[in-house]
Amino acid sequence: MVIAAFSASRRAGVPFPRSEYKRRQQQVLQAVDCAELDALLVTAHGHLRYLTGYHGFGGYFAPFALILVPGRAPTFVVREYDVDAVRAEGCVEEIVPYTHEHEFANVCADLLRRLGLQARRVGFELGCWNVAPADVSALQILLPGLKIVDATRLVASVAAVKSELELKMMREAMALTDLAVRTFQKSVREEVTETEVYAAILEEVSKAGGELWRSSTLVFGERTKVPHGSAIPHQIRKDEPAMIEIGGVKHGYAAGLVRSVVLGRHPETESLHTLSVKALEAAITAIRPGVTANEVDAAARNAIARSRRPRVFRHRTGYQTGIHWTERGNLSLEPGAADMLRVGMTFHIPIILFSEGGYLFGCSEHVLVTDRGAEILSSTPHTLYRA
Incomplete structure (x- = not known):
């Protein structure tokens, strides 16, 4: 059963033309x-939102599948419960509903047959979230002639290059991020808690009519040893560090940023921050159209290697940004990555380093690849802030 789309006047939730x-x-x-x-x-x-406007969150329980076939309009397979949301917040005309999780494979297989794809090469996002091995195997059993091909990187490779409209969203998101960072820096004082500072950030961003990415890192003192730590009622004291990783959001486009503060003095993390700045600036200098993701990553690693502290860096140098901050399968600035940088790509480059004492500390930038190199989108300096 195909449910036709409703009046365009009811598409109030679709952010773009x-x-x-x-x-x-x-x-x-x-x-x-x-x-x-x-x-x-x-x-x-993230890819569903990029291609349809619908955020896709109704698919937390069972997969939502957008089927793209050359020469015909896209079809969206979704839970019946979420049909009205998909209509209101998306722009796909043809919607095929199913009611229960176990029905997805049968409904999707039937649609693929009607589209004449039961024995064709069909790309699946096997390396992304929201499609389980059980979903894929069930379809393969129902359609034994179907040739399933891993197309994890396909949508990401297109979405990596932003249109002018998308870049406008990224700049507006970064303005909210900068506001959040400035509020963080001004709010750090002796005995204030992480939750109090985060509440102040939320208030300022809300006043500006903005929103934040749903998961942020905000840690003080000994808790800067906790990767991806969320705010808790933990106080900062004199001569302790603080770090935040946060992102403003505009129509799903998130612009993340890492900034660090020291309340007084803390030599161990101050030294880490100095090295993170060197690695960050080396990576930014390496960015230009035509270089590979591996070359940018190598520039950061070489800066760290010269410090004779190679074990301080334990993750990738950066990653593609845009809709949905945490999507798997996106372009990554890491060793061996052969993807070539192009004008219009945006990247978050978080250089967060580990000290011998276990602290995590550093900084980042969010950059746009231009024909002249890298444009830094933030207006907040990545130098260490001293409170």
Whole structure:
């Protein structure tokens, strides 16, 4: 059963013009053709939002699948419970509903048959969230002739290059991030708690009519030894460090930033921060169209290697940004990554280092690749803030 879309006047939740989503879908379909696929089944929430406007969160329980086939309109397979939300917040005309989780494979398989894809090469986002091995195996059992191809990177490769409209969203998101960071810096004082500072940040961002990414790091003192630590009622005291990783959001476009503060003096983390700045600036200098993701990563690692403290850096140098901060399968600045940088790409480069005493400390920048190199989107300096 296909449920037709309703009046465009009820699409109040779709943030961009319909033409923007059609442009994105067409570019993805071109990539489908280049990959010699007959269709693409998109399930990652960030990619669904990029291609339809719908945020995809209704798929937390069972997969939502956007099926893209060259030469025909896209079809969205979703839970019946969420059909009205998909209509209100998305721009796909053809919606095929199912009621219970165990029905997804049967409904999707039936649709693939009707589209003539039961024995064709269909791309699946096997390396992303929101499609489980059980979903894939159930479809393969129902359609034994289906040729499932891993297309994890396909939508990400298109979404990596931002349109002017998307860059506007990234700049507006970064303005909110900068506001959050300035509030953090002004709020750090002796005996204030992490939760008090986070509440102050929320208040200021709310006053500005903005929103924050739902998961933020905010840690004081000994808790800077905790990766991805969320705010708790923990006080900061004199001669202790503080670090935040936070991102403003505009229509799903998140602009993350890492900033650090020392209340008084803390030589161990101050030394880490100095090295993180050197590595960050080396990575930024290496960014230009035509270089590989590996080369940018190597620039940061070489700066750290010269310090004779190579074990302080234990993660990738950065990653592609845009809709959905934590999507798997996106372009990554890491060793061996062969992806080539292009004008219009945006990256978050968090250089967070580990001290021998276990502290995590550092800074980051959010950059846009231009024909001249890297443009830093933040207006907040990445130098260490002393409170």
